[in-house]
Amino acid sequence: MPNSQTRITLLDEFARDHVPYDVDLWPEIAATLSTRRRPPYTRLDRGQLWRIAVVATALLLSIIVLPPTRQTIADTIQHFGIVETNSTTVRIGPPAPGATAVSVPVPMYSLEEAQKRVPYPIPQPSWIPAGFRLRGVFVGHDDVVTVSYVSDDWQVKVNSGAFGFSVHPGTEPSLGGTAIPSTAIRHVTVNGAPAIYAQGAWEHQPDGITWHGDADAVRVAWAADGFTYDLSGSKTDLGRDGLIRIAESIHP
Amino acid sequence: MDELAAVEQLKQGDIAGLEILVQLHQIRALRAVFLITQDYALAEDIVQSSFVRAFERIHQLDPDRPFGPWFLRSVVNDALKASARGARLFSLDRLAGTFDGWRSGTVLDGRLDHAIEQSVEAAETRAEIRAALAKLTVQQRTAVVARYYLQLNEAETAEIMGCARGTVKWYLHHARRQLKTLLHPL
Incomplete structure (x- = not known):
């Protein structure tokens, strides 16, 4: 030591x-x-x-x-970890002096192992689309859990689909979050609760990132049962209805 | 000009006094906040804001007390609050990557990030320390930085963190145990 x-x-x-x-x-x-x-x-x-x-x-x-x-104020600040931006292009400047990009490996657990590491029942969907299976669960700081699902051909096909959701206890608004252009954001409901839905993805360019609204990437974020959820998928063909169907089936 | 004179100058409303104090304390403050937040840009924002607030509240500083500890307490407290607010989101970002991160994220699709995997495998002591610190809770990290980097005593650490000394001991105990495992090869 x-x-x-x-x-x-x-x-x-x-x-x-x-x-x-x-x-x-x-x-x-x-x-x-x-x-x-x-x-x-x-x-x-x-x-x-x-x-x-x-x-x-x-x-x-x-x-x-x-x-x-x-409601206006709530709409402004309570986006379940999603921050609206008026821009669809973000230029990225040079890194700050001394800053270096470091990847921190996060271990993946089975659902049972992950459950031992957080003090609340990890929510699970009662419905997932055919052709997908649970890949594993990541446990982060402050009891944040990310449950990952992949398509059955995940191991053999690079371009396969995946979806997953992050969940953490608490529904209070936080600072910061994932930036999404306001033009891409749609206000929907998940089991009657207000939710944010968006389709599209940021794609990296040499001098920044640009939002592509036609990308096969969907996301919905909402709060329920004292938890905040953030469900997203890419290359899943889920669409809005499929994604919300999964969301509405997730319960502790 | 020494610190006392700079503080006196600042109390007279002369901004030149603050410049001296910035030069004297910015590096230590930045490093302490970086250790807590693990985010250089955030550390800069916090320290800059703390200096601005020190300018606005310099009259609250007891004339018999040095500027350094008073300022560092404020900085560390701000870092703790900022990290506590942001930790959840930072964690989410690290876990899920960006919006398209299900395919390209460093965690969720290891196959696509061989370079990162290799760099992680090749990581030396610094990366291990970073990873070890990142695995601590914000409170544990703050306690470790306050006690072992800033070398404050337990009472001072408790005051900064707004908790009891026993709680600080508890944070340190668990942090040491965690670091013992994580840094054992060192």
Whole structure:
């Protein structure tokens, strides 16, 4: 077992490899401050505080009382891990100084082995299309589970289909997520619950990624039973109805 | 100019004081946050935001206390919160790849990513450390970084993490056990 000094050295060396000593954050910080700079001692007077309180209260009441307002805000932030983007092309700049792409291998388990590793019953679909079988289950951080299914010819045919779903306990909105152009997003329901459906895929180009709406890739994300689900498939010919049929059959 | 003078300058509203503090503390802060988040771009965002907030709240710093520990506590706390918020999504991304990742993802279709597999197989100590850290929970990783990288004591670590000292001990105990297994060959 590494002793305390070894741990410090290992962490330090690892951090040095990824964060070079000549990084300079000051230009960015100075630029940020130039747009929002104010004296550190600025204090609001009583009148200003009252005005802010009144506006905040009105906004809060409008959210609570007016369903359309509440729904608009919910639509904006609660996309079950999917983030709408107005762009269908994303240019990718050079990597940050010192950044390196590292793939972290994630072990795959059988359903029984995976079940021992998370504190909730792993949901399973009661219906999957003919010609597909369970491949395995990945267990990630924070009890995130990804259940993977592949077509029966998976082992012999490179261009075979696959689908799977990720599930995690909790339905609260999170920051970030998978970007999907807003033009590709459709609002649907899964067992009556609001859900996001999209067809298409990002394809990598030399200078970025471009969304292809005609790609055979479908996705639906929703929340139910205290879990958030994200089901997607590619080259499955499932279409919207097939995907939602699987989604509606998934239960803990 | 030393740290005390820089803080005093900053308290007078002179931004030049902040530049000195950035030069003094940015690398250690960036490295600590990177160790916690495992994401360089996110680490930059967090540290930059923390410096901006330090500028806005510098009057809250007790004149008898040094800037460094006060700032690092804020940075580590921000990293913990950001990681806790984002961990679920990062995990999803790693597991499922991008939207078309069922075919090209590094995990779900190992056959298509021989290069990555080979690089993983050939990975040396750094990659193993990264993988080992990635397997810890955000809380365990934060406790490890606070105790062993920033060399804070348990009470300080508990204060940063907003939990009891016993909880920090528990995080460290499990993290050490995990790292013992993962880094055993080292």
